[in-house]
Amino acid sequence: MTAAGGELIPFPGSPATEAVLDAELITDEEYRRSRTRRLAETAVSRLPAQWQTRESARQAGADLAGRAVLIPVHYPAAVGRGLAVSARAWWQWVRVTDFYDAAKSADKLADRWQEIAVVRRRRSVLSLAFAGTTALGVLVTELMAGSMPLVLTGSAVSAVLAVAGRRKDGAGGRSTRLGSRSLAWLMNGDHLVIAFRDAKLIGKDESLMLVRAPRHDGTGWALTIDVPPSRKASDVIAKREALASALAVDEMRLIVERVRGDDGHAGRLALWVGDADPYTAAPVPSPLAAAPSWDLWTAPPFGTTARGMAVTLPIVWTSLLIGAIPRQGKTFVMRLPLTAAALDPHVRLIVADGKGGKDHRPFEQVAHRFIRGARESDARRLIRVLEECAADVANRFDRLSEMDDELCPESKVTPEITRASTHGMPLTVIGIDEVQNYLGMDAPLDEQNPKGKKVGQRICELLTYIAKTGPAAGYSLILATQKPDAKVIPDGLRGQLGTRFALKVMTYQASETILGAGTYKAGMDASRLLTSHKGVGLLLGADGETELDAGTAITVRTHLLHIREIRSACERGRTQREAAGTLTGDAVGEHDVATLAPAAVARLAEEVTETTAEIENMLTVEPMRELPEVLALLVDVIDEHEHGLVAIRDLAARIGWEPKTLGEALTRAQVSRPTPTRQRINGSANAVPVIDLDVIRATTVEQIGD
Secondary structure (H helix, E strand, O other), rough: OOOOOOOOOOOOOOOHHHOOOOEEOOOOHHHHHHHHHHHHHOOOOOOOHHHHHHEEEHHHHHHHHHHHHHHHHHHHHHHHHHHHHHHHHHHHHHHOHHHHHHHHHOOOHHHHHHHHHHHHHHHHHHHHHHHHHHHHHHHHHHHHHOOOHHHHHHHHHHHHHHHHHHOOOOOOOOOOOOOOOOOOOOOOOOHHHHHHHHHOOOOOOOOOEEEEEEEEOOOOOEEEOOOOOOOHHHHHOHHHHHHHHHHHHHHHHHHEEOOOHHHHHOEEEEEEOOOOOOOOEEEEOOOHHHHOOOOOOOOEEEEEOOOEEEEEOOOOOOOOOEEEEOOOHHHHHHHHHHHHHHHHOEEEEEOOOOOOOOOOOOHHHHOOOEEEOOOOOHHHHHHHHHHHHHHHHHHHHHOOOOOOOOHHHHHHHOOOHHOOOOOOOOOEEEEEOOOOHHHHOOEEEEOOOOOOOOOHHHHHHHHHHHHHHHHHHHEEEEEEOOOOOOOOHHHHHHHHOOEEOOOOOHHHHHHHHHHOOOOOOOOHHHOOOOOOOOEEEEEEEEOOOOOOOOOOOOOEEEOOOHHHHHHHHHHHHHHHHHHOOOOHHHHHOOOOOOOHHHHHHHHHHHHHHHHHHHHHHHHHHOOOOOOOOOHHHHHHHOOOOOEEEEHHHHHHHHOOOOOOHHHHHHHHOOOOOOOEEEEEEEEOOEEEEEEEEHHHHHHHHHHHHH
């Protein structure tokens, strides 16, 4: 319900989410009467009393005590500034500055000069008379009543001067001062509202609703809030950097997440502000270092969030793409899921190291196929290995289709199927480090046809086929690259990798190449990560097949697993495979890849070609005519369910523009605008320029065509 003046008040006993806004059109007379009431309301906190906490009381008390201690210093300075302001105002009055400037700007100074001179003489005489009268009054008072009245009068005058000389935002000569901004967030919440307004996340007449009181959570402060009904939580997440600036903290210390499920809605946010940079502490050792074994059907430990919450990385039903610039921990990250696979005796592991060296040498003990190096011979062997895997995928689907519904209810492998040696369908993990070295191989696939298909193209086709069809058959890809480029990893392959992990990259375009299109506008940008944060990246589930959120990336600091610990884990994995009879391929000296029969090769080539063509067709979009920039931005921020009039200032805040700039851009884009409407919202009344969202949609459709 609403109180007088339109103030938002929750119903007694009801949750804050049931509050609504009351708006009505008012006349100009009502608007004038409301201005006095609005001035009185500005001195009152816009936040409910339940925001107050013991911590806020301590902070407020410390702030007041600090100000009290500095009064002997600040008060004389304020009096001095007030004296200067008063002297400047008196001099402008004596010199008739306003009249002089107006006459000069109107080219009538010559006509008005005599009049200005007369006024100046009169005001000078009045000033001298006032000064003489004041001096005489002081002398008489001193002689008749003593010094006390003069002391009281001087104190009152100094107080007036101190008020006149107080520091004001935007006042000339007073806006700049030495020092730096610190965390602008007291736990009473008022500063948080100011920060949201400074970041243009809410309007000046809008406020926030508290859902959960501020509390100390781990190494930072956490609280849950509801933004106004006209705002979306996703908009706040997209402008996390602006909010961090308003709060005077590094964005790495600020976590902004949507509250989902039955306890959340599209306007509910969970905020966490760290006491310090959470990623400067020593990395957490991986539990895999001491694990005797691991069941890969259970997501292995991957890292922790800034708040210390454990994060796991699903491997089954998905494939993983890892991207970063060099020396950011990409290989360390890739070896975490590979080590978990090595500890499961029922997993078949295939590793190709496109960099060479010793980073992946421990996996030779358990790998069914192991390729080290990116020479042409290594790339051709990788093709034979992938052809063997692709043929196995097709064969598995043939056999799954013949199984009864009890054993295979969904035409997918199950834990029982992958662990039973009689079925011959173990979980298979294919890990390729520096995959760009293989995909960029320009040697001809057929040496007799130099202008034909290249080696890199064939590898890309096979990886795309396995990534698209393999997960249901028990195959998972883990690809890592230090060159996240759309030309190196085409959309057809990248679009089939359902889980993405982006460490530090140089540009937001590279971040989008890894995480997916649109992630930058949604506030997910790996280029903003610090180079000093080794092993820290954004983890995003892009396909909805795992428990990872497909809409929001998690900032994760991955666990640390040294190569000696990986070697020890692989030794344990080899012992378990020998006991289970699952040690095969290169690990037991069987280095020859099975040669497929000509009929199988022809069938496989046909299936891979069809799958690749299907993916390319899905990713081919009819090009649209180029939209004006303003319409292209508005299309992304206007919800399909929004209709009717909306204030231009609110629409401008969504795209980070100034209202005037947006209005001019809409005019240039030939979007018709209705006349401004005077409205009262939450007790305020203004002439608000508005725009019709349906008109924007119609203009957009008209300019891009149906």
